[in-house]
Amino acid sequence: MGLERLTGLIAFARAASLGSYTAAARALSVSPSAISKSVQRLEQHFGLKLFTRTTRSLTLTPEGRDLFERAMRILHEVEGIDQAAVASRAEPSGTLKITAPLPIGLNILAPALPRFRERYPNVTLDLRLGDQYSDIIEQGIDVLIRVGQLSDSRLISRHLGPHRTGAFASPRYLERKGTPRHPSELSEHDCVNFRYQSSGQALRWTYNEGERSQEVIPEAGITIDLSDAVAATMAADGGIGITPNYVAAPYVLRGELVPVLPQLIMERFPITALWPESRRGSPNVKAFLAFLAEVFPSPAPWDQAVAAHMPGAD
Incomplete structure (x- = not known):
């Protein structure tokens, strides 16, 4: 041929x-x-x-x-x-293609990639952000990072860490409008909600009341389909919203956001790494998976930062 x-x-x-x-x-x-x-x-x-x-x-x-x-x-x-x-090569080299959701890529992966390159200078990293990479074998992806699990028998998976979300607002907004003590008070507040790009559905805010799970979709003045944009809007005094801890943590550490309504803390689907069975022996994939264990430690620093600023924390 x-x-x-x-x-x-x-x-x-x-x-x-x-x-x-x-x-x-x-x-x-x-x-x-x-x-x-x-x-x-x-x-x-x-x-x-x-x-x-x-x-x-x-x-x-x-x-x-x-x-x-x-x-x-x-x-x-x-x-x-x-x-x-x-x-057969002892040292990782060549191109390693990775895909991840934009918020995880932006807030967790991208800042860590220079450290991987320092360790393995012969590896060229190709990071692709978004959820459009569904069949990673057909698309030539080496490692896929997702929230949740893809059911594909051709893939091997590894749990990286929890995907925790919580409610946040800026200190100036809370000074102006007051701090809610219960989700039932959200009707008295400006809210910023998240919309899923895949379905177009607004995020349902869930919390436990005794043994029952309650759910509310707040009347949001602003709805956005990207978690980072939700956090930026809240930091600009836009109101109360829900976003992942790894997105909110830098704002919390700078004093631009504070956690509110501990009832709304949720541990959603886990963050998972997946890779094709055919890549099992790849030195590049092995090295990157070992590196991911460092990037996603337990407990995660972003979860610790949010917990340390939770109302009532010492």
């Missing part, structure tokens, strides 16, 4: 799995036109139409679906050869 045909198979497989030339180009770090031309040459070589194209999507033809399944078997074998070669 010639190099051009193998390149075409890679471009075709990425476009088929991701559903567009643009997404495939992003995953392979080339231009969309390069993906399109590679697929066209592959179609000309086989004399087959591989995609039904519309302005918005790509759909595999029956012939394209058959070729896709065969191509993926070949590419997985090639990937296995590559991983075996990587695993």
Whole structure:
């Protein structure tokens, strides 16, 4: 098989799995036109139409679906050869692709990456932030960090730490409006709420009342779909809101936010690292997973910072 045909198979497989030339180009770090031309040459070589194209999507033809399944078997074998070669090297080197939700990447991972590079200068880190990386094997991701667990038998997982959230407000806001003692008082306050980008649903604020779990969606004057923006709005005296401790902790340490309403402290889905079974022996992945144990210590410093400023703390 010639190099051009193998390149075409890679471009075709990425476009088929991701559903567009643009997404495939992003995953392979080339231009969309390069993906399109590679697929066209592959179609000309086989004399087959591989995609039904519309302005918005790509759909595999029956012939394209058959070729896709065969191509993926070949590419997985090639990937296995590559991983075996990587695993044979004693020192981590080459590119390590990581993906994480934006708030975790911004507040926890990105500040720690220079320390990893000091330790392993031959590793080039490629950090991709967002939740669009769902099939990490198809997208060539080495380590995925997520809140919660992905149910994929091809992946190995490791618990990194709890994902705790709490309610916060700025000292100036509380001086002006008073400090609530119970979630039932939220109707008397300005609130900043979070909206999930995936579903468009507003965050439900839950708390325990005796043995019963209570839930409230506050009447928010401001709703934002990014935790960091919620924290920034609260620090600008926007009202009371809920955000993860790792986002709020720097504001708390600077005196720009204080924790309120301990009833609203929640330990949501855990923060988890996942990686493909095929990367098990990779020195890069092994080194980064060991490093993550340092980045996510127990107890986490961001949880300790918030707890130390909780009302009633010594």
